[in-house]
Amino acid sequence: MKNLIKFSAFLFVLVSFSCSDESCEAGFEGENCDVLVNQKFFGTYTLTSSQCGMSGNSSSIASMVITENVGGDAQSVMVELARSVDVGSAVGTIVDGALDVSVDVGSVNSTITGTITESTFSGSETASQGAISVVCTIEMDR
Secondary structure (H helix, E strand, C coil), X not given: CHHHHHHHHHHHHHHHHHCCCCCCCCCEECCCCXXXXXXXXXXXXXEEEEEECCCCXXXXXXXXXXXXXXXCCCCEEEEEEECCCCEEEEEEEEECCEEEEEEEECCEEXXXXXXXCCCEEEEEEEEEECCEEEEEEEEEEC
């Protein structure tokens, strides 16, 4: 019986120390810490609704494409915004489901911030052209 108790205690200690509490480096997940956390957000998001200020105008963004930022850190992503005729891209970040990027699309600088999931984006666009800025709430689906 004493040997069984000693063996049980040994197994408990062995299991306790073999299960690693080590976490992955920031921006990575998975059993081997080799999967980009942001990979689940890669794809094309299409504008479904927007409202700009009190005027009732809407954002001119047609779509947003998110891809890996090759050579960048694990939390950075490449974001491409498309308007009716212009396309622009820049490096942004997604940290804990929060997207933040500033992209020049033609003569307009668009700062996009908000919450992103694997299928939707909900946030705001601040579009600036010279001294004029307009803030729009935007919704996008993938």
